[in-house]
């Protein structure tokens with residue numbers, strides 16, 4: 001068995017990337033590219049599990065690539081491409097649809113959340129989305145997958161599918177069992193309007209999130225309007241845990257300023273939330289505004305972004321084709 005470490009992760013081109021995507025995933029992507037071979041994919045086939053306007057989808061794919069590069073991914077170090085350009089993803093997904101179990105998919109909470117109350121009307125793609133995610137990872141025999149906490153359940157399913165494939169086809173260790181890499185403190189960045197919901201692209205209110213393309217003014221306004229608390233900031237973490245919005249703001253502040261949660265809390269304890277919000281806005285503006293400017297600059301040269309995707313597709317396809325050949329053999333496909 002190859003013991004080589006390989007990182008794979010994907011981001012959906014479903015609109016503005018936000019602070020949750022950045023702290024939960026992209027920052028980790030960038031630090032991993034220094035240590036391991038990394039493959040980062042714009043998962044356009046996942047995006048179409050809900051209806052996308054074709055022209056909007058195309059520009060969102062390029063904007064996601066621009067966001068990858070602006071946050072520090074280097075296309076000469078990491079393979080960057082879009083999922084639909086490598087046919088192996090859907091070919092393996094079909095094989096894994098036949099390995100995965102309906103009972104496993106029925107337990108996926110994200111389907112329940114995204115499908116809403118009328119599940120009969122959700123696309124079949126949305127339901128089997130986790131099998132495609134398993135195919136994305138296993139196609140490259142990835143060993144490590146950096147994701148936010150919301151993807152933990154899907155990753156566990158990928159692990160179960162890998163294990164079952166190895167058992168069913170009597171090929172112990174054929175697929176490595178992929179390890180999730182979930183950041184400790186910011187695994188789930190919460191909405192600025194409701195501390196019990198994750199920050200998300202699809203949330204209607206733009207005030208619920210900090211977008212990577214927000215300017216300083218927008219960041220200031222959003223942080224100012226962020227839900228907090230009427231009482232002063234508590235002295236200890238146990239009191240803070242009962243206040244999800246306040247905890248979220250301090251968590252983000254701690255992460256951006258590279259402080260422990262305790263150290264960040266002691267800096268602002270006993271003060272009004274406006275004190276924390278000023279510090280938080282400063283930290284966000286310092287980190288996010290340059291990224292947004294770079295995204296906008298890169299979007300002026302779409303040919304360059306297309307070239308990154310083309311180069312990435314060629315590299316990804318070589319690995320995918322080689323692995324797919326072995327997978328087909330294991331299954332008995334001629």
Ligand code: AQP
Nearest residue numbers: 011012020021024025147148187188189199200201202
């Ligand atoms: N709020 C979050 N906190 C931490 N990590 C997050 N991620 C997403 N939201 C948060 C992580 O970002 C990576 C890319 O996610 P995605 O865009 O592919 O899909 P998603 O998780 O469905 O993101 P959104 O923003 O919630 O999109 P919509 O609204 O379109 O569904 C993943 O690693 C994810 O964990």
